Amino acid sequence: MSRRKFLQQIAGLLASTSVVPLSAAPAKRIVVVGAGIAGLTAAQTLRQQGHSVTVVEARDRLGGRLWTSNRWQQMPVDLGATWIHGAKDNPLSALADRIGAKRLITRYAETTTYNTAGKPLNNAESRQLEQWQARVDNALEAAQNADRDQSVKAAVEKALGWNKLKANERQLVQFILNSTLEQEYAGGIHELSAHWHDAAAAFKGDDALFAEGYQVIVGHLANGLDVRLQHIVQKVVWSDKQVAVQTDRGAFQADHVIITLPLGVLKSGQVTFSPPLPARKRQAIAALGMGTLNKCYLQFPKVFWPQDQDWLEYIPTEAGAWTEWVSLTRVAGWPVLLGFNAAERGKRIEQWTDQQIVADAMQTLRKMFGNNIPEPVDYQLTRWNADPYARGAYSFNSVGSTPAMRDHLAESLGKTVLFAGEATERKHFSSVHGAYLSGLRAAQQIL
Ligand SMILES: Cc1cc2nc3c(=O)[nH]c(=O)nc-3n(C[C@H](O)[C@H](O)[C@H](O)COP(=O)(O)OP(=O)(O)OC[C@H]3O[C@@H](n4cnc5c(N)ncnc54)[C@H](O)[C@@H]3O)c2cc1C
Numbered sequence: 001m002s003r004r005k006f007l008q009q010i011a012g013l014l015a016s017t018s019v020v021p022l023s024a025a026p027a028k029r030i031v032v033v034g035a036g037i038a039g040l041t042a043a044q045t046l047r048q049q050g051h052s053v054t055v056v057e058a059r060d061r062l063g064g065r066l067w068t069s070n071r072w073q074q075m076p077v078d079l080g081a082t083w084i085h086g087a088k089d090n091p092l093s094a095l096a097d098r099i100g101a102k103r104l105i106t107r108y109a110e111t112t113t114y115n116t117a118g119k120p121l122n123n124a125e126s127r128q129l130e131q132w133q134a135r136v137d138n139a140l141e142a143a144q145n146a147d148r149d150q151s152v153k154a155a156v157e158k159a160l161g162w163n164k165l166k167a168n169e170r171q172l173v174q175f176i177l178n179s180t181l182e183q184e185y186a187g188g189i190h191e192l193s194a195h196w197h198d199a200a201a202a203f204k205g206d207d208a209l210f211a212e213g214y215q216v217i218v219g220h221l222a223n224g225l226d227v228r229l230q231h232i233v234q235k236v237v238w239s240d241k242q243v244a245v246q247t248d249r250g251a252f253q254a255d256h257v258i259i260t261l262p263l264g265v266l267k268s269g270q271v272t273f274s275p276p277l278p279a280r281k282r283q284a285i286a287a288l289g290m291g292t293l294n295k296c297y298l299q300f301p302k303v304f305w306p307q308d309q310d311w312l313e314y315i316p317t318e319a320g321a322w323t324e325w326v327s328l329t330r331v332a333g334w335p336v337l338l339g340f341n342a343a344e345r346g347k348r349i350e351q352w353t354d355q356q357i358v359a360d361a362m363q364t365l366r367k368m369f370g371n372n373i374p375e376p377v378d379y380q381l382t383r384w385n386a387d388p389y390a391r392g393a394y395s396f397n398s399v400g401s402t403p404a405m406r407d408h409l410a411e412s413l414g415k416t417v418l419f420a421g422e423a424t425e426r427k428h429f430s431s432v433h434g435a436y437l438s439g440l441r442a443a444q445q446i447l
Pocket residue numbers: 033034035036037038039056057058059062063064065066079080081082083084085231232233234260261262265271293294295382384388389390392393394420421422423429430431432433435
């Protein structure tokens with residue numbers, strides 16, 4: 001059976017959660033480390049084939065970087081991933097269709113960009129921004145054809161003659177680099193590889209978010225699974241026959257283990273392997289980047305921004321400060337704005353108190369919408385970089401890494417230890433669908 005056909009068949013099985021053993025082979029004991037989407041997908045697939053599967057998860061909740069907050073009644077908000085990026089032919093759309101999960105479409109066409117003074121760009125300013133975008137695109141295209149890799153920052157600054165640019169021109173270029181690259185890839189422009197930062201494939205179509213949050217997918221995939229929450233994995237002892245997963249609450253023996261630890265956790269060395277990981281997997285862990293993207297949801301007593309727009313952009317004086325906002329008004333009818341900080345700026349503000357972050361966000365919103373806007377009724381914000389079980393938002397291709405390193409990260413150790421998770425997907429890293437596909441792949445390897 002082709003890989004594609006096989007993945008379609010097991011993805012189809014995930015629509016139901018009843019156990020339908022397809023193989024006559026004896027059941028195996030399998031431990032899955034991590035109850036994010038990669039782990040839950042692998043575990044559910046294997047359980048449906050009649051295997052004995054236990055998921056061990058450090059947190060007191062399921063989902064990992066899928067994390068829906070229900071603190072605001074009627075307004076579930078996603079603190080981790082929000083969208084199915086490219087909903088057409090995306091395997092997550094097929095899964096969502098099968099379980100009848102309602103989705104809402106946000107569109108980049110509904111975007112207003114505000115200048116530094118807080119006014120929507122006029123035609124001349126929009127044209128100027130487009131011209132700088134074209135120069136940045138040309139600079140990156142030339143850098144991708146160069147023999148030696150370099151950072152996005154180095155490539156763009158060299159090509160544009162950075163030292164000769166005026167302050168307002170630099171602000172435009174910084175805005176472009178932050179809003180189109182740092183916010184998407186979560187790595188800083190000084191770290192992103194000019195050759196490989198955009199090496200991921202994309203699905204076509206609009207971006208869709210779940211009306212009830214990504215929790216609908218998590219709940220469905222976890223149905224019927226044996227998940228041990230608050231079990232922190234410390235060590236994996238493996239041989240070609242068996243494997244033991246040691247946690248702070250005891251050890252689990254298995255025929256196979258699937259490791260779905262985030263790249264940031266693997267980098268930290270907080271989980272050790274005996275025998276140690278092979279050199280090229282260690283090199284991949286060291287060289288690939290783990291980026292930061294933080295969210296700040298603000299709930300207001302009333303809507304004071306354009307209700308027909310999904311995206312509100314701001315060109316700040318400080319690089320990367322609150323450049324991107326999403327309004328949840330047109331799609332969901334909520335008086336809620338979601339502001340983002342990515343890469344270095346995202347990391348830096350994690351050190352601030354909640355009040356400082358909200359005050360900083362409000363300063364930008366006052367520039368865009370005037371001093372008379374109301375204070376938020378409430379806020380919810382994230383600190384993904386400081387999260388010990390994520391240590392960042394998602395992986396990116398940094399200078400010094402190559403796409404092949406993701407294959408090295410995905411390689412099994414003998415027949416017993418398999419690897420999944422967004423960072424192991426060469427074509428679809430940094431996404432929910434990539435993590436999902438990696439879970440199907442790891443299950444397929446065992447089956
Ligand atoms: C703010 C933010 C916004 C994003 N937006 C989008 C988006 O809109 N669309 C999109 O496609 N993608 C988005 N992503 C990326 C997406 O969320 C991830 O790619 C995906 O959820 C990763 O799934 P995973 O299963 O690989 O990892 P995880 O979900 O991180 O699962 C790994 C699990 O391992 C657990 N774990 C860690 N350490 C241990 C340990 N020592 N012992 C036991 N368990 C441990 C973790 O707690 C976690 O549950 C976003 C991510 C973030 C943070």
